[in-house]
Amino acid sequence: MNRRGALFSLGAMAAAAATPVRALEMKGYPTDMSMDPAFLPRPAIHGGSFQVLTADIDRRTVTAVFDRLIPADDLGASASEAGCVEFLDMQLAGPFGEGASLYRKGPKLPNEDELAQTPQFIETPRERYATGLAALEAFAQKTEGASFADLPEPRQDAILKGMEDGTVDLGPDVNTKAFFELMLINVREGYFSDPIYGGNKDMVGWKMIGFPGARYDYRLYADRTGEDLGLEPVSLIPRD
Amino acid sequence: MANWKAIGGSVAVVAAVAAAGAGWWAYDTLETSRSDVADDRVTLADFKADPEAVARGEYVMRTGDCAACHTKGMGDFAGGYEIATPFGVLVSSNITPDATGIGAMTERDFFNALRQGIGQHGLLYPAMPYTAYKNLTDGDMHDLWAYMSTVPPVRNDIDETAGMRFPFNIRLAMAGWDMLFFENTGFDGDPVADRGRYIVDGGGHCSACHSPRNLLSAEVSSKYLQGGSLGTSYAPEITSNEYLGVGGQSVESIAQYLRTGTDGVAVAAGPMAEAVEHSLQYLSDEDLTAMATYLKSVPGSDAVAPPPLAADSLKQGALEYEISCSACHGPRGEGMGLLAPAFAGNAAMLAPDITNLSHALMVGGRASSTHENPTGAGMPSFAWKYTDAQMAEILDYVRNSWGNAAPPVKVEDIAKMRADSGARDKLSIPQ
Structure with a gap:
């Protein structure tokens, strides 16, 4: 800035100081306060049929596996009673099932899993379930001569334990250990996610662990330490 | 159906009054001697204003809030604001000094229009608050005229009555209305000593x-x-x-x-x-x-607080309030200072007409943004989350807690707001 410019700006400042400065009136700002549909939660479609787990045998296998991972007992309902199979079907039908947030392009190197320190997949979760459930059923038929769902619970537990510790191999098309972990994660998600997504029916999962649900904050309770607050769990969208 | 009857009946009344009144209404509502103090030669387009009068006139314009109806995205004071009346849609006029506005008016025409509803194209509709502006003093009127002469002219030809239904599209029908409801007199007090009432009843048209x-x-x-x-x-x-x-x-x-x-x-x-x-x-x-x-001196209605609803009936509403409302409105209805309204001690929440409350829940809202308090807060719509009955529970809780007391809200009033506002239904969830 040269000297003349500096003088001009001084003059402008003096002029500005002499007249009261006021912000411009706000005009034309958006006044629509409805929720953008893109940000609304997408509740499970209720009363509809299954979208991905359409084969009866697949649903029976998933139900059997889930109910061994979270069985009905004194603490609460079983996974399938809590709606976890419906939850999984809904998730597999949507962006999760399509692997929408996963990088799935090649190349996949032979040592990719070690490099990433966790198993990597080109397949989508939907495809992994299709392959994995078929392989598990085939394994049961081959070793036990019966469907996995029809096996006695101790046998089911033994196969699942084997999948978890690597002693059961479902074949070259399946990363058996990773498939077990996928089912374990998904059944937990179904059991503890908001009921609007199909699982955690009647907030059974939240009641089991004492989670109070989708509340805004706890200012009312912050100073009440050392006591059971008995808070009723709350769903993101309350029932009618 | 009831509405149809009421409107049909009012058509007959206005038509009859217009016919009966036509004989002598001129003696009353068209008696324009009050405007004789104003010049009748120079048009607004040609008027050369005194800067001090313009400055005072801008203040009069602010008290009158002319822009509220006469500015709507077509230029300052260029009109185009659609006012839904029970008798059709009325469009506000262009009041800039353009030929399509009021540029051809003289100051006397201007006085007649603002204080008596006698416009350049015929009688004005009482959506224009000449029933309040009639209280403006000659001095304030002259200053406002001076200010309007400095408004940049905007070309915007408006047919104000195109959306009005017969017979309400006939401006002469307003003669009957004026005869019934318009008292052609100025402010009945001292505009200086009674300054508060002068603004409330005059420019403020509260x-x-x-x-x-x-x-x-x-x-x-x-x-x-x-x-x-x-x-x-x-x-x-x-x-x-x-x-x-x-x-x-x-x-x-x-x-x-x-x-x-x-x-x-x-x-x-x-x-x-x-x-x-x-x-x-x-x-x-x-x-x-x-x-x-x-x-604070105006005599009010005889409304008194009823006994509050029993706390037992408010439990579900209390839970919903805690989850969805308390973040901004406070766990005890204390609000958030200048940002989000408090409900405790907020008389406007208790009105028998719950339109504002149901509208806020269904559509949401925007608070004002002013020079002193520029952050106008936003109230989001909760139409996606709650049924009409759940909203009623929330409102009953709010209107009957923290010292508040009000009669229960009607679910059908909220249902009507959902329908009228076009708000979405609550999301359907697995039951």
Whole structure:
């Protein structure tokens, strides 16, 4: 800035100081306060049929596996009673099932899993379930001569334990250990996610662990330490 | 059906009154001697104004909030604002000094239009508050005229009555209305000593919204400032009544509300936010104090607080409030200072007409944004989350807690708001 410019700006400042400065009136700002549909939660479609787990045998296998991972007992309902199979079907039908947030392009190197320190997949979760459930059923038929769902619970537990510790191999098309972990994660998600997504029916999962649900904050309770607050769990969208 | 009958009946009344009144209405409503003080030769387009008068006139324009109706995205004061009346859609006129506006008016024409509703194309509709502007003094009128001459002319030809139904598209029908409801007199007090009442009843035209109107859209003077319905909003009682009005508030807090859009308890939204943004925030502290003092002296309705609803019936509403409302409105209804309204001690929440509350829940809202309080808060819509019955539970809780007391809200009123506002239904969830 040269000297003349500096003088001009001084003059402008003096002029500005002499007249009261006021912000411009706000005009034309958006006044629509409805929720953008893109940000609304997408509740499970209720009363509809299954979208991905359409084969009866697949649903029976998933139900059997889930109910061994979270069985009905004194603490609460079983996974399938809590709606976890419906939850999984809904998730597999949507962006999760399509692997929408996963990088799935090649190349996949032979040592990719070690490099990433966790198993990597080109397949989508939907495809992994299709392959994995078929392989598990085939394994049961081959070793036990019966469907996995029809096996006695101790046998089911033994196969699942084997999948978890690597002693059961479902074949070259399946990363058996990773498939077990996928089912374990998904059944937990179904059991503890908001009921609007199909699982955690009647907030059974939240009641089991004492989670109070989708509340805004706890200012009312912050100073009440050392006591059971008995808070009723709350769903993101309350029932009618 | 009831509405049809009422409107049909009012058509007959207006037509009959117009016919009967045609013989002698000129003696009363067309008696324009009050305007004789104004010049009848120089048009607005040609008028050369005195700068001091222009400055004073800008203030008069702010008190009158002309922009509220005459500025709508077509240029300042260029008209185009659509006003839904029970008789059709009326479009506000272009009041810039253009040939398509009021550029050809003389000052006397201007006086006749503003204070008597006698416009250049015929009689004005009482959506234009000449029933209030009639109180403006000759001096304020002259200053306003001077100011309007400095407004940049905007070319915008408007057919104000194209959307009005027969016979209401005939301006002469307003002669009957004027004969029934318009008293052709000036302010009946001292504009200086009674400054508060002068602004409230004159430029401020507060009663245009805050007084109820009869079937022919005339203000009911016996219920002056005791609350009026505006369709999608409700202008609450602003009298000395301590339960529903402003009687329980201090003059300072009323003046602060008018100047900034909030007194830390109530927050202006909807049409009141516009009034604060475009008009009231520009008024002097003296004038706002005078208005507040006057409002606190106005006799109110006889409404008194009923016994609050039993706490047992409010449990579900309390839980919903805690989850969805307490973040901003406070666990104890204390609000968030200048940002989100408090519900405790907020008389406007208790009005028998719950339009504002159901509208806020269904559509959401925007608080006013003023020079002193620029962050106008937003209220999101909760239509996606709650049924009509659940909203009623929330409102019953809010209206009957923290010292509040009000009769239960009707679920059908909320259902009607959902339908009328076009708000979405609650998301369907697995049951």
